[in-house]
Amino acid sequence: MKLKRLLFCVTLFIGVFSYAQQKVFTLEEIWRGAFRTEGLQSLYSMKNGKQYSVLEMDRSNRTTSIEIYDYATGKKAMTLLNSAAIKNLQAFQGYSFSSDEKQILLSSEVAQIFRHSRRGIYHVYNTETKALTKVSDKKIQEPTFSPNGEKIAYVFDNNIYVFDIASQKTVQLTNDGKKNEIINGVTDWVYEEEFAFVRAFDWSADSKKVAYIRFDEKEVPEFSMDVYGSQLYQRQEVFKYPKAGEKNAKVSLFIYNLEKQQSAPIKLGTYKDFYIPRIKWSANPDVLSVQVMNRHQNNLDLIFVNASDNTSRVVLNEKDEAYIDITDNLTFLDDNSFIWTSEKDGYNHIYHYNDKGGLINQVTAGNWEVTAYYGYDNKNKTIFYQSVENGSINRDIYSVKLNGKSKKRLSSKEGTNRADFSADFTYFINSFSSSTTPPEYSLIASSSGKVVRALKNNKRLTEELATYDFRPKEFSTLSVNGESLNMWMIKPRDFDPAKQYPLLMYQYSGPGSQSVANRWYGANDYWYMMLAQQGYIVVCVDGRGTGFKGAKFKKVTQNDLGNLEVQDQIAAAKQLGALDYIDAKRIGIWGWSYGGFMSSNCLFKGADTFAMAIAVAPVTNWRFYDTIYTERYLTTPQENAAGYDKNSPVNYVDGLKGKYLLVHGTADDNVHVQNAMVLIEALVQANKDFEWAIYPDKNHGIYGGNTRLHLYNKMTNFIKKNL
Template sequence: MLQPLKLLAPFSFLWLTFSPVIAQEAKKISLEDVIKKEIHRPETVNGINWMKDGRYYTALKKREGFSQVVQINLETGKESRILIDGKELGLNFSNYAFNPDESMALLESEVESIYRRSTKAVFHLFDLRTEQFRQLENGEKISYASLSPDNTRVAYVKENNLFYEVLSSGKKVQVTFDGESNSIRNGAADWVYEEEFSMAKAFEWSPDGSKLAFIRFDEQEVPLFSMQMWGTLYPKNYEFKYPKAGEKNAEVSIHVYDLDSGDTQLIHTGEETDIYLPRIYWAGDNSILAIIRLNRLQNQKDILFANPTTGNVKMILTETSETYVDLNYNDHFIFLPDNKGFLTTSENDGFKHIYHYDLEGNMVRQITDGNWEVTELVGVDLNNKRVFFLSTEISPLERHFYSIGMNGRNKQLLTPERGTHSIRMSPDHRFFIDAYSSVTKPLLSRLLDSKGRLITNLEENKVLEIRMQDYSFRPKTFFSFPTTDGTELNGYLVQPADFDPSKKYPLLLYVYGGPGSQNVMNSWGGTRDWWHQHLAAEGYVVACVDNRGTGGRGRAFKHSTYAQLGKLETQDQLAAASYLGSFPYIDQERIGIWGWSYGGYMSSLALMIGHDLIKTAISVAPVSSWRYYDTIYTERYLQTPQLNPEGYDDFSPISHVDKLKGNFLLIHGTGDDNVHFQNSVELVDALISADKQVDTFYYPNRNHGISGGNTSWHLYQMMTDYIKNNL
């Protein structure tokens, strides 16, 4: 039996000797503190926009209830002037964007969410020279308004068609005419591209503003999904196109519209139409449109160069895999000027690294290498021949910022502070804003130069640090342990502030566990993490383990769950329960698990398959069968249900309902457009057939995030009560 003291040794460098201030009068973290007061929430620096002169950047600030765009001096970090004052305009805008010469700005207000990334809003054009101010489209809500690089036009999507307006005259030009709801979409992604390829806007201006490249989605043969929306005397049906695994996708095509001639050229991306075309990039000038193409199973990624005038394409680079080529984790693509090729990332050597290719697709060199991952390709400084990137080199639990020579030499660490760093770099690569945190340090936003030298701190969250000293809590401590096959898994523990190793504590596991995800990170936590702090204050030990299939640890670890989602992940979560349950201070009869979405799927399986170990589970918005989920995500990891039926059914919770013992709470929003309420309905139906009693709760019309109004408070109060009553 492994001993608890050895548990923490592998990650002792991650501040495992916490000594928070715990005075007798220190306050316990209450549920109200977490959900209503949000005592843990740090202040951030919003709306960063680097200015072209290299001397300033702008940021979005709120003052007296109105938005302001302020200009900040990069040399001093001090605010120099207010560029746009929402109070003077009588407008409370939530986002802004400049045109290339920074003479005009688009201001976005009354933003209305559609799905996770898609929105429509009222857009306002503000001329910084004349201070003239007007609405686009007479105040009608439109999507993705984008100013042209030549400062003469603004393009946008309205009612599934692409338009542009000539700024000098106000003349509107309609580029496409066939847009129709649940049929044809021009310049705006369909539901599944938006969700799984992390995109909403699907058009791009050419570098000189003379052309518009856009993606067209023909959804006519995609099955229609219907959700009933409650709240009226006669509930209404909300219908949208949603391709479930194995079903018909939209036929997608790429087009280039020439503003001078008014002609639209189809790009010839091949005879096969059952493919994905999720990215378009202008390759530095107007002569090349770069396209990423994936086959249906996503085990081949092609980079194509298209002639926007003729529509002809040339295959530049192909990457294949026995499992999948994951666009979400390889979507790094930077063109170099003067025909010097491009940079991209690949997992070809087992870890994601940066590669330099010429314009014919020949590899110039692999720029980074090692048993660690590049998680973001941030930028390239051609003047100094330096590449900037984030990686896991120090620890898979952290993210740090580096620069390296284009020749792969002279790598420099720019953010040595332990924790998780997120970077916004200036276009001239002279400065960057680093937002970083750790389990003991709230978010710190600061301005540094390209050598990593501090210019100024922008937001230190000192008030939050002082506030947290009033509360009794123990930050996460990290650990690793080997499973029966020798695989090392990383995890964290949250113990009660008054922890006594001679006592017995119930254990709650938190799980997500989906492909490429990570929960075990050295960073300041969000609402769920601080809910765990509340539970710890109530006498629970909370733990989280990243199972096989999660990210940050290379291709073999991430791809190990391919074609059999749920199998290894469940084994690893049960191994974690067994391992932690062997500690003398854990009550083996009171071990529970909870999760949301993929984590809801995992918590359901863990209770059903591992009922000897797990006694209580909460499953929020779970997938109950991958047959009910979308094509892009599901087929990437499981192939189609026609090719791999066992992969869909063997580890579906519906297939294991007869094993259910213990306490099971199932929660779902009826308006979930992502993981449909259908998943929970079908699971409950199977539980009824198996004569299993469970607790269920549904939230009318709430989406996958189950929020809005009093919803979050209600949800977390219910889950807290369930844990206290059953664990």
């Protein structure tokens, strides 16, 4: 029923645009940002819950400022800081507050390391004394205020330091850090990429202790990449990268006591080959929570460490036949009871446990997923979350009491709603979009869900798009292999069901992902509209293994990645090819990363179904990919050789009959260009004709300068020539 209503809206949307001047989309416009949406600046909610701060830049004089606004009125309350008034710091790129908001940590000269990691120069600004203090002359990582605001802990060259702001003295907590050997306080490459965190230390609530993870990666195999640049000789990047089945870094946990000036190792148990994906101090300054996971990632222990005697105990255990997803949802209440999310009943839901790990109650329940946990309002005993209760392609905001009662839907429009709450949960800024409405932002009262005021919309973009031959997505479902799969379709203008059209399928298909969602469009979507303008039908189908339809649907691909997912794409293509208006001899498929792995397999294994495929930065052999991601879904190649080999494209090159384009960047630290090179060699030795493109010094995103424009020109021409 929800999909039918959405289709009706799409029909109205098409009608609005159909009588306007019909300009065509061009790749130059798409990749130079002509259709970007306007958003709200990144904001920080002040402790009072009534105001928020934003970072603003004056490009004319190259200064930055932190401005304070009132939630209720939207009016500027004050300028908290302007770099023009600070000596020795013309501008800064980011900021964070101490817990009392009297000091601000300012970042400048920030440089990216990997996907999430950065290093930069940092200063502390005191809002009362107006004093500016430099934390270090060197570029450092993850500087973090102590809860009392007196100190800052940070990492430099794989060692942890603590800077005393008042005395401006620095204490070095660890001394054994060394590149490609020992890391203290920040994560190694694979933790950063697959567990999605960098800072591996945490302050206790009383600011007297720092807990940290130590990585010993001496035995982890190294991977090297040539960076060509423009010099006479290339340089080489060498870093530790544990591929599936190889040795991981050995992790250990320590607590440093600043009063005693000593570090103590923490014995967590008899674990042998394990991960520590999260550490977090509880409300009690002597209780540290540690999540320990086995290498298969299907057994998780939540451990409480007593920092007074360094003893530990397991308070909660989670098991799963497949795997357990790591989140940042663990929330400690004042009594040290805690909120936890789990898929243990088959869907992701919220639970409340006491401080001993006993279940108090399951807060949410139903055949739907909690997709984001926003926080707990202690004053009103209320939890705020996002879910797919209104259909798996939609997102809505809800509140519910800690006891599971009085659930309330706070968002009202059908599509994708996301929330950013004020510090005291009085308000939230709701960002909403759908396939028919570009992003719009509203201030919502958290208690009622009523709109306080509209903040921003993208009316200008809507008016601009009215002059184009805009091709909205039409949502529906497709019955494939016993499952109802979500699908969107973009059709050419003046679509005639009596005619036949070539079909291009896009998918990603990775575990827990979602490509069919009721939200506004990105650059790729405008490319699909451009292709539709040129007579192509474009379709996306989320097959088995994708997310937000329950654990069983998501985890059915376990130990067999690329089998059921490929079956679903081939079956979907055959069903679509049987439609009167699809030319079954002209069906193509494309994807990036996991999607490139999929599109390669679909062409090699579905030669009678697909006429062409494009694979960008694909995994071509799962033995080449990292431990944490790959083993989560396949275990190790030593245990599951068939799961690795029977679905890796490199082993199916003999099946290639159609047209194939393979693309990769040479500086891809994630999916190494090795994947492309090995596949190229296999195709050559099989005497298969194909096309390929290598982008020098480009990472997994393959961007920079005209790179994306060049890539999409190449892919467009390939599609037009071969489909």
